[in-house]
Amino acid sequence: MTDGRRDIRWARRVPKWKVRRLYESDARGMRDEELLDDVGTTLWLRCRDIVAVLEAREGRVKCHRCARQNRHTVIHRELGRKGDPRDELLTCPVCGWQITWGDYHLSFKRKQLNSGGATTAFETFARDYPHARTPREKVLAVDRLIHEFHYSYKDRPDLATRPIGVNLIEGRIPDVVRFLDELTYGRGTSPAVIEHRAAWRGKIDRIDWIDLPPAGSKSQGDTPARESIRDGKATGR
Numbered sequence: 513m514t515d516g517r518r519d520i521r522w523a524r525r526v527p528k529w530k531v532r533r534l535y536e537s538d539a540r541g542m543r544d545e546e547l548l549d550d551v552g553t554t555l556w557l558r559c560r561d562i563v564a565v566l567e568a569r570e571g572r573v574k575c576h577r578c579a580r581q582n583r584h585t586v587i588h589r590e591l592g593r594k595g596d597p598r599d600e601l602l603t604c605p606v607c608g609w610q611i612t613w614g615d616y617h618l619s620f621k622r623k624q625l626n627s628g629g630a631t632t633a634f635e636t637f638a639r640d641y642p643h644a645r646t647p648r649e650k651v652l653a654v655d656r657l658i659h660e661f662h663y664s665y666k667d668r669p670d671l672a673t674r675p676i677g678v679n680l681i682e683g684r685i686p687d688v689v690r691f692l693d694e695l696t697y698g699r700g701t702s703p704a705v706i707e708h709r710a711a712w713r714g715k716i717d718r719i720d721w722i723d724l725p726p727a728g729s730k731s732q733g734d735t736p737a738r739e740s741i742r743d744g745k746a747t748g749r
């Protein structure tokens with residue numbers, strides 16, 4: 513094994529509790545801006561890494577040693593070369609960092625870093641989030657991202673196949689879906705965020721392998737505002 517893997521630090525997914533607290537603070541109308549920046553930056557780093565994995569698969573591997581010194585260097589793979597692609601030794605022309613494609617591939621395998629059928633969502637957030645200036649713009653960008661989907665059928669481009677939450681939030685798919693379904697909304701929540709949620713739930717209900725309780729069953733007809741107040745009491749806030 514080449515020692516190049518030591519320089520690779522893939523961004524982690526955001527923990528559920530941070531997202532939950534962010535939505536609770538928003539619902540109360542007292543947005544926690546420090547937490548918003550924390551969640552937004554974590555998601556941004558994560559999306560950048562998802563894009564980096566996609567580019568590497570396409571032949572453009574970023575040098576992770578240069579990146580740690582804030583230099584962006586691309587190492588070009590020889591796609592279609594003879595022999596086992598895993599044996600290809602990648603060498604950074606700037607700092608000399610080396611890794612085989614096989615070791616590089618192992619570094620991101622099973623880490624939910626594949627862009628799948630949601631490339632545009634990840635690329636858009638990676639590109640645009642740093643330009644979000646106000647807390648409101650940041651909240652909307654974060655909320656839109658975590659409620660995005662993979663669309664994997666070329667002949668059915670409108671049919672969502674899988675929520676992207678699991679690429680971004682810690683946990684397994686059923687946990688993350690249930691978690692997103694139970695986020696708190698209230699008086700302080702922006703109407704656009706409530707619309708994202710309704711659209712998300714509509715798409716989730718059309719994915720036959722995901723089974724959630726019927727929409728609204730948890731709150732038994734409560735308005736989102738009342739629900740958030742009750743949740744607030746339950747958590748002793």
Ligand SMILES: [Zn+2]
Nearest residue numbers: 575578604607
């Ligand atoms: Zn380098």
